[in-house]
Amino acid sequence: MGFARYGQNLLILHERMSRALIGLPLGSKHAGPIAQAIGAVLAQLPPPLRRTVTFDNGTEFARHHELGALGIGTYFCDPHAPWQKGGVENAIGRMRRFLPRKTDLAQLGQTDLVTIIAAYNNTPRKCLDWRTPAEAFLDQLLHFKRESTFRPSPE
Numbered sequence: 001m002g003f004a005r006y007g008q009n010l011l012i013l014h015e016r017m018s019r020a021l022i023g024l025p026l027g028s029k030h031a032g033p034i035a036q037a038i039g040a041v042l043a044q045l046p047p048p049l050r051r052t053v054t055f056d057n058g059t060e061f062a063r064h065h066e067l068g069a070l071g072i073g074t075y076f077c078d079p080h081a082p083w084q085k086g087g088v089e090n091a092i093g094r095m096r097r098f099l100p101r102k103t104d105l106a107q108l109g110q111t112d113l114v115t116i117i118a119a120y121n122n123t124p125r126k127c128l129d130w131r132t133p134a135e136a137f138l139d140q141l142l143h144f145k146r147e148s149t150f151r152p153s154p155e
Contacts, residue, residue, distance in 0.1 A: 001092050001099070002029075008105040010113075011037055012095070014088040015049075018136035019125060021091050023117045025105055035063035043070055049140060056085055094120060 001010040001023075009029055013022040024037055042050045052073040055061040064074040077084040098116045099108075121134040128136050 001095065002101070003099075003105055004102050005104060005106075010095075010099070010105070012088060012092055013038065013041060014091045015133075015137060016087055018133050018140055019087065019091070019128065020133040020137035021095075021117055021120050023095070023113065025113065029058075029060040031060055031062040034060050035066045039067055039070060042067070042072060046141070047071060054085065091120070 001012050003009065007027055009026045011024045011026050011034060013024075014020075015022075022041055024041065026033060026037060038053070042053075050070065050072055052075060053064075053067060054075045054077060055064060056077050057079060061074075061076075064076075067074055082089065095116070098119070118134075121137075122132045124130045124132050131139075
């Protein structure tokens with residue numbers, strides 16, 4: 001997500017099933033820092049929640065192969081096929097309500113950014129049966145933790 005001032009970018013990661021959003025401020029759109037930022041964020045998730053990532057065809061994702069070390073498959077949208085990235089485009093559109101293009105990210109504190117992303121993740125969605133993306137993501141996370149902790153006791 002780019003802004004009017006040079007060097008002000010926001011990396012937006014959008015989880016497809018829960019529609020949860022993660023946003024990180026970035027100083028540049030170079031491929032190296034973006035690959036490192038994506039890897040650092042996704043490394044914190046359990047492996048079943050970080051199987052694949054789909055990118056658009058920008059040069060900022062040129063080092064996508066580095067995510068293979070985490071076991072993440074990377075894919076790219078077909079050229080001229082905007083429906084393949086509709087979820088993230090919708091999320092960016094919703095975020096633009098709070099962060100228009102003319103916003104100066106240098107004046108926006110980290111707590112302000114976290115608050116805006118939390119507001120997005122805590123807004124109920126009809127497509128999630130009126131649950132919030134945060135609730136849906138937490139359900140996915142707890143599901144994986146429950147299955148991988150202990151065997152059920154024999155009764």
